Amino acid sequence: MSIDAISGIGTSSMLGAFGVGSTSTTSAVAGTSGVQALGSSFGASLTSSVDQLQAVQSNAKALAVEAVTGDLDDIHDYTIAAAEASTTLELTAALRNKAVEAFSEIMRMQA
């Protein structure tokens, strides 16, 4: 299962919008640096989440190959890896959806 498209999200584009946008418009407000830090830490957590997703998915994929080639010793090794992969995917998707939701909310703001 290739998820190269997902990893593109985690890197910079959207998070740049969070961090940089806040600093330029509200530079006078105290706590701006906090927003910047929040943006980058959220980016870091999303990126690490995507990395973890890729790790568990490649693990599940390797076990699936073992299963079809007859090299799999324990059935539950694969089913557990698949359960972990799907849960991690849901977690990453939830993170991403929340981020997009927040971003859209900001974009809807009117003066």
Next chain:
Amino acid sequence: MGTFDAIGIAGSGMTVYQTWINAISDNLANVNTVRSTSEEAFRARYVVASSVEYGTPAGTQVSSIELGDAEGRLVYEPDNPLADTEGYVRYPDIDMTSQMTHLIMAQRGYQANAAVVDRAKETYQAALQIGRS
């Protein structure tokens, strides 16, 4: 890994119980394996499990496989082609009743750990539902 510790620990339990089921299967398959008295009897397989020191990853593991009695039990079967001059053959000393009860224990243990995996996954998914709707 952290996030999926409960699933990993239950998985290690499933591996141990599966090894136990394999050993019982071996014992039951050989319960009537006859040998001549000059050889040692089929030795029952016993799985020795040990807990993994708490940390990462916790859980359980198969530490060794012990072998049962090589003496077996001598049975008088003069018609058996393997019988010695006095008419005795060697059967393995495996009690089928205890093997069957162990099999039930192993099966239930495996199922219990599989249930833990399912419940843990459900729990994590409940966390993902927070704030949705």
